[in-house]
Amino acid sequence: MSFAYNQVLLGGVLTLQSFEKQFPEMDVANATSTTRKSKSIIQGTVVALFSIGGLFGALSCIGLGDILGRRRVILVASGLQLLGAILNTSAYSFAQLIVSRIFLGLGVGGLMATVPVWQSEISPTSKRGAHLATIGMFGGLGAGLALVLELGMSFDPGSIGWRFPCAFQALLPMTAIGFISFLPESPRWLIKINQIDKAREILAALEAVEVTHPQIEAEIQAVQFSLKSAGEGSIRVLFQMGQQRTFHRAILAVLVMAFLQLTGINVIGPYTNTIFETYLDLNSVVSRVLAVGYQIVALVSGIVCISTVEKLGRRKLMMIGAAGNAVCMAVVAALGSQPDNQSAAYGAVVFIFLYHFTFIFGFAGVPFLYATEIAPLAMRGTINGIGLSTFWALFFLITESTPLAFEAIGWRYFLVFAIMNVIIIGVVYFLFPETSGRTLEEIDQIFVSSNNIWDCVQVAKQLPRSSETRTSRNLQEKLEQGEKTAHV
Numbered sequence: 001m002s003f004a005y006n007q008v009l010l011g012g013v014l015t016l017q018s019f020e021k022q023f024p025e026m027d028v029a030n031a032t033s034t035t036r037k038s039k040s041i042i043q044g045t046v047v048a049l050f051s052i053g054g055l056f057g058a059l060s061c062i063g064l065g066d067i068l069g070r071r072r073v074i075l076v077a078s079g080l081q082l083l084g085a086i087l088n089t090s091a092y093s094f095a096q097l098i099v100s101r102i103f104l105g106l107g108v109g110g111l112m113a114t115v116p117v118w119q120s121e122i123s124p125t126s127k128r129g130a131h132l133a134t135i136g137m138f139g140g141l142g143a144g145l146a147l148v149l150e151l152g153m154s155f156d157p158g159s160i161g162w163r164f165p166c167a168f169q170a171l172l173p174m175t176a177i178g179f180i181s182f183l184p185e186s187p188r189w190l191i192k193i194n195q196i197d198k199a200r201e202i203l204a205a206l207e208a209v210e211v212t213h214p215q216i217e218a219e220i221q222a223v224q225f226s227l228k229s230a231g232e233g234s235i236r237v238l239f240q241m242g243q244q245r246t247f248h249r250a251i252l253a254v255l256v257m258a259f260l261q262l263t264g265i266n267v268i269g270p271y272t273n274t275i276f277e278t279y280l281d282l283n284s285v286v287s288r289v290l291a292v293g294y295q296i297v298a299l300v301s302g303i304v305c306i307s308t309v310e311k312l313g314r315r316k317l318m319m320i321g322a323a324g325n326a327v328c329m330a331v332v333a334a335l336g337s338q339p340d341n342q343s344a345a346y347g348a349v350v351f352i353f354l355y356h357f358t359f360i361f362g363f364a365g366v367p368f369l370y371a372t373e374i375a376p377l378a379m380r381g382t383i384n385g386i387g388l389s390t391f392w393a394l395f396f397l398i399t400e401s402t403p404l405a406f407e408a409i410g411w412r413y414f415l416v417f418a419i420m421n422v423i424i425i426g427v428v429y430f431l432f433p434e435t436s437g438r439t440l441e442e443i444d445q446i447f448v449s450s451n452n453i454w455d456c457v458q459v460a461k462q463l464p465r466s467s468e469t470r471t472s473r474n475l476q477e478k479l480e481q482g483e484k485t486a487h488v
């Protein structure tokens with residue numbers, strides 16, 4: 001909710017007269033012909049500062065997440081976001097607005113790089129997918145909430161019209177701080193830093209069993225064997241294969257986060273108001289209502305994703321989503337090539353809504369889930385930081401280049417992302433092993449048992465779904481074989 005709310009917030013208040021009066025440096029509507037271009041660039045840069053902050057927030061989690069632990073990083077990131085919200089709400093100078101956007105991005109970037117890791121490490125295997133798939137649903141809820149508040153407050157002529165939506169965003173990090181203060185640390189991270197007793201207590205509480213239960217000891221042994229086979233967990237290990245094929249897994253994490261952006265979501269999402277007003281010639285209020293409806297689609301699709309992510313698996317969701325995205329993008333391009341046809345314009349809007357459904361279904365939450373699942377425990381925070389950095393870098397690049405691309409090639413720009421989605425289907429089919437229904441340590445075993453990038457999909461299909469005890473024993477056997485080979 002934090003990410004989506006902040007993503008759409010500033011775009012919705014830019015055209016309010018009170019905001020333009022407060023920050024004339026970004027007032028494009030009342031600019032002269034000589035200053036319009038420069039003010040447009042300034043406006044785009046200020047909006048994009050959120051993604052720049054997000055990039056550095058994610059980069060800061062490379063190593064830091066594994067050093068401080070999941071809860072501390074969530075607390076710090078939420079604190080940075082709260083500071084950004086306060087600065088944004090109280091901004092009277094252009095410089096303060098710029099600083100607030102950076103702090104907001106830093107906080108949200110840190111949260112997005114850490115929360116999925118923490119969720120995956122405390123969730124039971126059978127519900128891990130559903131837990132992380134909620135990202136898409138709550139993302140739509142956050143964006144819809146921002147748009148509804150902006151619509152309601154747009155009728156107030158004073159500065160409260162934009163200050164209240166900015167102030168409201170402070171509730172989100174405050175809620176995160178309040179809850180994470182009472183929720184448990186990741187038991188897998190505690191095992192990593194050798195706090196076994198604390199980890200045992202948390203695992204027992206999560207599983208609702210006694211601390212002496214054999215299941216708890218089996219899980220601890222599985223995690224310890226996984227850590228031992230991964231090595232010391234330094235940055236240097238990230239660029240090595242090793243027994244756990246760490247570099248291979250890092251590449252997959254980067255690819256899946258890149259796919260999230262290459263689906264074309266930021267070609268449509270930030271520009272829904274423009275599409276509705278330009279193509280349909282609707283007034284501002286009706287366009288804002290349609291934009292809210294666009295986000296409500298995310299709630300429906302998110303619920304479908306949550307209910308099917310374990311049954312269908314991660315691979316099928318991404319491939320089905322990419323196929324739907326490709327079809328919708330191609331149809332929008334075809335209909336957009338007829339600017340004088342009002343019926344074609346209405347049809348394009350329908351397929352824009354359908355695109356949002358297929359995107360949320362296959363990509364809003366699944367990439368975050370998959371990137372955390374395939375990363376080895378010793379490097380999970382680092383690999384997720386790198387993956388999220390890729391996400392933010394492409395977020396900035398696509399958001400900044402989209403207006404120029406539309407100006408240069410028009411409706412053909414949608415075809416670029418239709419082709420991208422077709423490519424995504426092929427890459428996922430051949431290179432991405434299924435992780436549904438497996439413990440995080442079983443996923444380690446898939447890569448330990450693989451010889452190259454091409455056979456891990458087949459290994460995942462053939463590897464039996466074993467108990468935690470069997471998993472730890474198999475990992476130990478693989479580790480001992482590797483040690484014997486190294487000795488020889």
